[in-house]
Amino acid sequence: MNGLTLPVRATDDGGQMRDPLALLEAAGTAAITAAFGRPFDPVVRRSQREQFGDFQINGAMAIAKEVGRPPREVAQTIVDHLSLGDAVEKVEVAGPGFVNVTLRPSWLGAAVEAAASDARLGVAVVGAPETVVVDYSSPNVAKEMHVGHLRSTVIGDALVRVLGYLGHQVVRQNHLGDWGTQFGMLIEHLVDQGLDGGGIADLNALYQEASQRFKDDESFAERARKRVVALQGGDPSTLARWDALVAESQRHFEMGYARLGVTLEPGDVRGESFYNSLLDETVAELESLGLLRMDEGALCAFPPGFTGRDGTPLPLIVRKSDGGYGYAATDLAAIRYRVRELRATRIAYVVDARQGHHFAMLFAVAQQAGWLEGVRAEHVAFGTILGPDGRPFRTREGDTVKLADLLSEAVERAAAVVADKSPELSDAEQAAVARAVGIGGVKYFDLFNDRVKDYVFDWDRMLAKEGNTAPYLQYAHARIRSMLRRAEAEGCVPAGPVVVEHPAERALVLALLGFNDAVHTTAQHLEPHRLCTYVFEVASEFTAFYESCPVLRAESDALRSSRLLVAALTARVLATGLDLLGIETPERM
RNA sequence: GCCCCCGUAGCUCAGCGGACAGAGCAGGUGCCUUCUAAGCACUUGGUCGCAGGUUCGAAUCCUGCCGGGGGUGCCA
Structure with a gap:
């Protein structure tokens, strides 16, 4: 047990501590330091059994080994040095060296009063606020949001709220998929249809039609490829349609966010296209650092420790063999931008667990480039939403489930329960409750399990009146x-x-x-x-x-x-x- | 092949170095002249995948295996 790593638990400085855990950790650490001349983690835990009091200080056994004294004696020494004033009713050494603490009811009562008179309910603001960039939601332009975007959006938004509540400076980043070769076919298809990109009712249909034609019609595919070049070259009429497509998609996203009650705003959007102008300089910097080399025609970084199928070093492809930049270049430019321009000290990527490998390599290269000095970059990975068959969740027809449809069904199902249980409420109030319960049910079901795990989508459970819902x-x-x-x-x-x-x-x-x-x-x-x-x-x-x-x-x-x-x-x-x-x-x- | 994640009660999952492993659902038994029964109390149910190891102490850390999922060079 490393005695030097102490838990960092923020406490308010508004006088008396109301969080018993924080109080006991502070008192425990002070007692240990006074008794043994150096700090050890007091290992404070809630007691699992009533007979062991409210909390227990478990550090004595580990400390006993360090200082070469019997554990119960160490425990007693800690007790002797504890200064908890009137907070405790009983402190006793038990078993091999546990210190069981029972708090005094009067102290508990006063702590509750203090929390109740506090606008923050006893939740301390962090002592050292960070600038936390949270990358989440990130749907793709020209596609409707579907279940695949639910988790990133819901988890990311919860994290953003929590971090903000603790006083961190939170920078939301909606990394829209608004760039890439698929826009060639989309725009070419729009042109053929005589559309300018605005007012499209069904974005999915547009995407599917374009993609179908791209597969079936070689001349269309050829024109689509040329259209990509035109887009990248900044051709005005192409760019205008692209703009319209993005704006149209964003309108859809905004509607989805509003229904979900998500705090993302248009100003939080910084899509892939935003980084286009930064790609050259980003890559140039990596090259000047000697981190890139050509391999099979592509410009690659080879972060140490990553090997491919055959055991050879695995590349992070920064520039493709056709000369175009790939997503790795965009992600590298983004990480650099977030550190240098947004001044991030912590960057959280709320992205599907399946991209873990990519992020590991990305962070490794960024680290090599020196961009992550004093910055924590984290992949906030989450699992897949599964259908009853254990396969990724889809409709009976095998299509992806549209987020809008999913939310509508949630509210409808909730409305049925509300009508049954609360007929006395007005229609308007019933509708509002149905929205809160339906949407809340979906979100809570997505949040209440460890995020890295997959879960099976289940209407009955998420809207159940009983249980953890x-x-x-x-x-x-x-x-x-x-x-x-x-x-x-x-x-x-x-x-x-x-x-x-x-x-x-x-x-x-x-x-x-x-x-x-x-x-x-x-x-x-x-x-x-x-x-x-x-x-x-x-x-x-x-x-x-x-x-x-x-x-x-x-x-x-x-x-x-x-x-x-x-x-x-x-x-x-x-x-x-x-x-x-x-x-x-x-x-x- | 290699890498990552997961394997805890019939089901869904918390716990991830500390005292006899927790909760919800499902099952069983009770509780509405009483503050919303969309509720509560009690109860049945577990070789914490397997085998070693580290430790005073392991579901928790390490190694190996087994089972499931994912990833593994120009899609993101």
């Missing part, structure tokens, strides 16, 4: 809101001091105080499922609390005020947590 979470939130409205009508006001007595009350409070940690670890790992797990825990603990702890009918006014405050904080944590995931929380449902 968006509807369950939204419902939990809505019932709290309902209760709070009633409290207000009855003139009851949430107020401290917060009583932490009942086991369910205590469990809920501990969950609420974990918000800071949940958001920070999500940002560190760029894994939204961690936040999902957290939000579900809060909702579960709340419903348990709700069953066993009367709020409005609490046995005393003081208890009622206290529980109202806990409930109000719960609603805000749920709403904020879900909002960070990009999911709406209706007031009633």
